[in-house]
Amino acid sequence: MGHSGLDSKKLNRKILNVYWVVIGLAFIIKLINYNFTAVPLGEYLIYYVLIPSGFGLIFVLFSELSVKRMSKHIDLIIVLAGLFIALNFIYSRPDIIILRSALFLPILVSGAYFRRNIIIFSTAATIVSYSLLTLVQPVLRTGISIIDQFTMMAMLIIAAIAVIGIMERGLELAGHYRQSIVAQQELLVKNTLMEKLTKTDSLTGMYNQISFHQFMDELLAHHAQFHFSIQMAIFDIDNFKRVNDTYGHRAGDEVLKEISDLIKNEITADDFAARYGGEEFIVLFVGKPMEKTIGLVEEIRRKIESISYRVLEGESVTVSIGLQEYEAKSGKEVFFEKADSLLYDAKRNGKNQVMTG
Secondary structure (H helix, E strand, C coil), rough: CCCCCCCHHHHHHHHHHHHHHHHHHHHHHHHHHHHCCCCCHHHHHHHHCCCCCCHHHHHHHHHHHHHHHCCCCCCHHHHHHHHHHHHHHHHHHHHHHHHHHHHHHHHHHCCHHHCCCHHHHHHHHHHHHHHHHHHHCCCCCCCCCHHHHHHHHHHHHHHHHHHHHHHHHHHHHHHHHHHHHHHHHHHHHHHHHHHHHHHHHCCCCCCHHHHHHHHHHHHHHHHHHHHHEEEEEEEEEEEEEHHHHHHHHHHHHHHHHHHHHHHHHCCCCCCCCEEEEHHHHHHEEECCCCCHHHHHHHHHHHHHHHCCCCHHHHCCCEEEEEEEEECCCCCCCHHHHHHHHHHHHHHCCCCCCCCCC
């Protein structure tokens, strides 16, 4: 089991910060404890304060240096630093039984890395180190019974088992969380694709007829409040049935895609383009003077006429366009009918032209 999801640098920094706090608090507590001892001040400061605190500083400083200069086994070094800090506390005051609980420090620290092997290593190192300490420290050697020794080791093993259990539960929850996130992302993608399919035309990528009517309803509702200009242009490809009958529907599809791409590239971000059905396209121009929109629509018509289609053996196609400006309070149906009527006027009057109202 790894801990790739963790930010190792931040984790190491936090653990080292904890060590600094522990060393600082221990120094302060030792100074306060002088009031409760009969040891002479000089002896107390040297043997109970300065020397133990000095060793603690050395352990933490070595860890700090390792983090900066080494790239491997930093986690083991930091765990061992916690073990040495704990052993230092016990060795300096073996008469204080509660200090032996410091042995849980390296085991708890190892759990932060979410790796079973580090927890097992720290537990084994702690048990071995504590056993050796009881052999070299006279007070511990004579003051701890075999039963107490085994009890302490058993408590350390139990602590390790508890940390492993917590770690595995945490990894399990993290796995469920990741699966949930992936599932949500997949659902979001599917919903986005479904929404796109329901709103766009699969051939051209333009918005479809349903989206056009939804957008126009919202646009006219805003127009009632802010009174900006709106024009509707309906494009219809001239003689498109002949294109399909002569060159086939695949060729017709290529023509539709190329014209739709041209329209999308020529209009602005404020405008809205849709394939209304068959060979018809509709564009709603927003916030432009009628004269500017006429010029833009004429430019689109000329560019469509100038395209030479490979699928049509070099032939070109033309479009007829009806362009109508929206009149306040006329309503969507009247607006559409006027633009559609102008389109048919363009068809009847020879095609390949723009009729405006």
